[in-house]
Amino acid sequence: xxxxxxxxxxxxxxxxxxxxxxxxxxxxxxxxxxxxxxxxxxxxxxxxxxxxxxxxxxxxxxxxxxxxxxxxxxxxxxxxxxxxxxxxxxxxxxxxxxxxxxxxxxxxxxxxxxxxxxxxxxxxxxxxxxxxxxxxxxxxxxxxxxxxxxxxxxxxxxxxxxxxxxxxxxxxxxxxxxxxxxxxxxxxxxxxxxxxxxxxxxxxxxxxxxxxxxxxxxxxxxxxxxxxxxxxxxxxxxxxxxxxxxxxxxxxxxxxxxxxxxxxxxxxxxxxxxxxxxxxxxxxxxxxxxxxxxxxxxxxxxxxxxxxxxxxxxxxxxxxxxxxxxxxxxxxxxxxxxxxxxxxxxxxxxxx
Amino acid sequence: xxxxxxxxxxxxxxxxxxxxxxxxxxxxxxxxxxxxxxxxxxxxxxxxxxxxxxxxxxxxxxxxxxxxxxxxxxxxxxxxxxxxxxxxxxxxxxxxxxxxxxxxxxxxxxxxxxxxxxxxxxxxxxxxxxxxxxxxxxxxxxxxxxxxxxxxxxxxxxxxxxxxxxxxxxxxxxxxxxxxxxxxxxxxxxxxxxxxxxxxxxxxxxxxxxxxxxxxxxxxxxxxxxxxxxxxxxxxxxxxxxxxxxxxxxxxxxxxxxxxxxxxxxxxxxxxxxxxxxxxxxxxxxxxxxxxxxxxxxxxxxxxxxxxxxxxxxxxxxxxxxxxxxxxxxxxxxxxxxxxxxxxxxxxxxxxxxxxxxxxxxxxxxxxxxxxxxxxxxxxxxxxxxxxxxxxxxxxxxxxxxxxxxxxxxxxxxxxxxxxxxxxxxxxxxxxxxxxxxxxxxxxxxxxxxxxxxxxxxxxxxxxxxxxxxxxxxxxxxxxxxxxxxxxxxxxxxxxxxxxxxxxxxxxxxxxxxxxxxxxxxxxxxxxxxxxxxxxxxxxxxxx
Numbered sequence: 099x100x101x102x103x104x105x106x107x108x109x110x111x112x113x114x115x116x117x118x119x120x121x122x123x124x125x126x127x128x129x130x131x132x133x134x135x136x137x138x139x140x141x142x143x144x145x146x147x148x149x150x151x152x153x154x155x156x157x158x159x160x161x162x163x164x165x166x167x168x169x170x171x172x173x174x175x176x177x178x179x180x181x182x183x184x185x186x187x188x189x190x191x192x193x194x195x196x197x198x199x200x201x202x203x204x205x206x207x208x209x210x211x212x213x214x215x216x217x218x219x220x221x222x223x224x225x226x227x228x229x230x231x232x233x234x235x236x237x238x239x240x241x242x243x244x245x246x247x248x249x250x251x252x253x254x255x256x257x258x259x260x261x262x263x264x265x266x267x268x269x270x271x272x273x274x275x276x277x278x279x280x281x282x283x284x285x286x287x288x289x290x291x292x293x294x295x296x297x298x299x300x301x302x303x304x305x306x307x308x309x310x311x312x313x314x315x316x317x318x319x320x321x322x323x324x325x326x327x328x329x330x331x332x333x334x335x336x337x338x339x340x341x342x343x344x345x346x347x348x349x350x351x352x353x354x355x356x357x358x359x360x361x362x363x364x365x366x367x368x369x370x371x372x373x374x375x376x377x378x379x380x381x382x383x384x385x386x387x388x389x390x391x392x393x394x395x396x397x398x399x400x401x402x403x404x405x406x407x408x409x410x411x412x413x414x415x416x417x418x419x420x421x422x423x424x425x426x427x428x429x430x431x432x433x434x435x436x437x438x439x440x441x442x443x444x445x446x447x448x449x450x
Numbered sequence: 451x452x453x454x455x456x457x458x459x460x461x462x463x464x465x466x467x468x469x470x471x472x473x474x475x476x477x478x479x480x481x482x483x484x485x486x487x488x489x490x491x492x493x494x495x496x497x498x499x500x501x502x503x504x505x506x507x508x509x510x511x512x513x514x515x516x517x518x519x520x521x522x523x524x525x526x527x528x529x530x531x532x533x534x535x536x537x538x539x540x541x542x543x544x545x546x547x548x549x550x551x552x553x554x555x556x557x558x559x560x561x562x563x564x565x566x567x568x569x570x571x572x573x574x575x576x577x578x579x580x581x582x583x584x585x586x587x588x589x590x591x592x593x594x595x596x597x598x599x600x601x602x603x604x605x606x607x608x609x610x611x612x613x614x615x616x617x618x619x620x621x622x623x624x625x626x627x628x629x630x631x632x633x634x635x636x637x638x639x640x641x642x643x644x645x646x647x648x649x650x651x652x653x654x655x656x657x658x659x660x661x662x663x664x665x666x667x668x669x670x671x672x673x674x675x676x677x678x679x680x681x682x683x684x685x686x687x688x689x690x691x692x693x694x695x696x697x698x699x700x701x702x703x704x705x706x707x708x709x710x711x712x713x714x715x716x717x718x719x720x721x722x723x724x725x726x727x728x729x730x731x732x733x734x735x736x737x738x739x740x741x742x743x744x745x746x747x748x749x750x751x752x753x754x755x756x757x758x759x760x761x762x763x764x765x766x767x768x769x770x771x772x773x774x775x776x777x778x779x780x781x782x783x784x785x786x787x788x789x790x791x792x793x794x795x796x797x798x799x800x801x802x803x804x805x806x807x808x809x810x811x812x813x814x815x816x817x818x819x820x821x822x823x824x825x826x827x828x829x830x831x832x833x834x835x836x837x838x839x840x841x842x843x844x845x846x847x848x849x850x851x852x853x854x855x856x857x858x859x860x861x862x863x864x865x866x867x868x869x870x871x872x873x874x875x876x877x878x879x880x881x882x883x884x885x886x887x888x889x890x891x892x893x894x895x896x897x898x899x900x901x902x903x904x905x906x907x908x909x910x911x912x913x914x915x916x917x918x919x920x921x922x923x924x925x926x927x928x929x930x931x932x933x934x935x936x937x938x939x940x941x942x943x944x945x946x947x948x949x950x951x952x953x954x955x956x957x958x959x960x961x962x963x964x965x966x967x968x969x970x971x972x973x974x975x976x977x978x979x980x981x982x983x984x985x986x987x988x989x990x991x992x993x994x
Binding site: 108174193194197198199201242244245271272273274278 | 829840
């Protein structure tokens with residue numbers, strides 16, 4: 099068997115140089131040559147000339163480009179690390195250059211809407227599962243790539259960047275994607291687990307953001323650790339129910355990408371979603387908060403989508419529903435909290 | 451295929467040899483595991499011979515397994531043998547078994563037979579048809595009607611013909627009736643396609659008339675009673691090797707006839723995986739051009755009437771209703787019954803339509819008439835890329851398992867897209883939904899137990915409901931989600947009459963009739979349910 103490419107080691111691609119993308123590119127660069135895609139030309143220049151991203155030094159093995167075609171041709175494995183709001187657009191711009199031999203892994207903890215043409219969320223009475231896409235579903239829908247995976251887990255970008263010990267989950271239906279992810283990412287400070295339930299792992303990362311906002315709000319109100327323990331465990335139950343309804347398996351939710359990530363984000367001031375909740379509780383309004391943040395807090399969009407989904411499904415998800423009212427309908431956090439305290443939860447754990 | 455029949459002996463041997471290899475791989479070359487597998491096989495085969503013997507079973511079966519047994523027992527008790535000696539004996543036993551299975555599965559295809567039978571089928575059907583339709587028995591030699599008038603073949607007929615001359619076709623039809631096997635045989639010949647090999651249930655070979663046709667049309671035998679590892683591996687290897695050999699093949703991916711009348715939603719992936727495997731094997735051998743390419747062609751068959759419906763739906767309900775042990779039975783069992791059906795079919799006129807779907811590659815991408823694959827955006831792609839990692843074609847069974855699953859999903863989608871709605875489907879669906887609506891509190895089983903005498907639908911309401919469903923069906927057609935038979939473009943009353951006349955027309959108890967007051971009644975609710983199921987899967991029930 100002869101092949102053109104086996105003689106030369108291919109590079110690994112990273113699309114999107116936000117804080118998480120940068121951290122992952124750095125880890126990848128320890129073992130491989132990395133080509134990163136950024137939309138802003140100043141950023142590409144900064145990467146190529148100064149080995150920096152917004153002033154932060156990065157690994158020398160990283161080369162920047164603005165050309166999707168060049169990246170796709172040079173890389174067999176590509177990591178997409180862009181926020182969900184831009185995900186579809188970015189994927190579409192890469193789609194013409196992706197082929198069935200590409201392995202595509204993403205690290206985005208958000209959801210996309212998939213509505214009939216010309217409709218917006220506010221026009222829809224309710225939405226069902228078909229109207230919601232996880233990022234891997236976006237990739238499968240928009241491109242011909244089929245060997246798709248995702249990265250999820252307690253991976254605060256800042257800590258990864260500093261090289262502190264951490265672990266992640268690579269999830270894919272394809273063993274070879276998991277193995278490739280492990281081969282590329284694993285270092286003595288970064289442990290990589292595998293999981294075949296990709297949707298469950300994606301949903302873990304997505305849904306935990308809702309709880310993270312709520313956790314930030316509790317902290318902002320100056321409430322103590324008892325309250326947080328209550329929230330995290332009830333949040334877990336809600337996450338499991340929602341995640342199941344969306345097609346994930348319970349096993350994944352109690353793994354690293356589920357509980358692991360939930361605990362981390364609910365305790366960390368480094369988390370954007372947590373910060374949103376915290377500032378809300380301190381009396382700021384949502385538009386002001388969003389205005390002053392550099393990067394997207396995925397949880398806000400997730401709350402909106404999940405609330406519509408829950409309504410269409412006839413399910414109850416008290417934390418999400420109340421958070422929605424706080425974020426978009428000016429309900430006071432104190433009132434939402436009171437409502438939750440009165441909510442008739444009767445059984446502690448009923449999903450196992 | 452002709453080539454195959456000439457090389458039959460070598461082919462059977464290759465299949466046996468490769469099956470043996472894959473069994474050894476599965477057992478991890480572990481001698482104890484292999485021994486265990488052999489013992490299980492022996493045990494199951496002995497049980498089958500005792501509990502479920504069929505007329506087609508060869509006479510020497512008992513002897514063969516007795517021999518297997520004695521050499522197994524001898525080897526495991528004989529302490530003087532070394533491990534290598536034992537292994538050698540076990541391998542020999544395995545060899546005997548796969549060789550026997552391979553022989554058994556392989557078709558006894560004779561090319562001259564094929565041609566003759568093909569002519570007999572076409573000629574005979576046409577004669578019968580003319581006798582029935584024109585002027586009675588005297589017109590038996592008239593050519594006024596041909597089978598084509600009764601059986602409409604629509605869809606991508608040119609494409610399949612063209613691709614058959616370039617690559618290897620795997621045809622995957624829906625399966626509702628035992629008649630399908632003969633029907634497809636006829637279609638293949640009418641379309642002027644080269645011969646295909648079939649995987650046909652061994653039970654069909656019990657029936658004289660079928661056995662003749664099947665053997666002649668190139669059927670290989672699939673025995674669903676045998677669920678042991680060596681058998682299943684040999685069967686898969688047979689299919690895979692045949693495809694790699696360039697032989698067109700056909701299998702019913704649903705496995706058996708649809709019991710419930712629903713279009714297959716879950717496919718049996720065993721045989722389907724052989725198509726994926728064969729495609730990869732061809733790429734591995736370095737065959738990159740179209741003659742090594744495997745094309746999947748879904749085919750949807752539509753009937754107004756399925757002879758076996760009463761038995762099938764009973765079986766379905768008893769399986770789903772309570773987990774009762776279920777044994778393969780055959781209502782389509784005697785040559786007499788079948789002949790009777792054929793006479794009725796030709797004399798009374800019940801249309802059948804066969805939709806040939808668009809051809810796909812093994813990943814479910816559409817291909818053009820030259821065999822090139824295209825992605826959803828219309829970009830030409832190379833199927834080989836799916837099997838590549840780090841620049842080379844690689845073997846990854848887990849990956850191929852996922853691909854097979856994906857292909858199965860695509861085939862099911864295509865089945866639904868190619869499904870042609872008949873008037874009988876419309877009336878059955880609408881009537882059943884209305885009855886269900888009137889008895890909202892009942893679950894399916896209580897509903898089906900309602901006494902038929904108590905049920906009737908007022909015609910005016912029924913008509914309205916039919917119209918509503920029909921409108922939605924046309925909407926779905928416009929979206930390319932299904933197809934509609936030409937007889938549906940008439941006045942609604944005409945469509946309903948046509949539907950009532952045709953739905954399950956030869957059953958002793960009719961699923962749907964108009965009573966003296968002009969209202970709609972059912973004589974057999976379970977049958978109505980069966981015919982109603984044909985339109986399952988389009989969310990039409992949400993209209994009610």
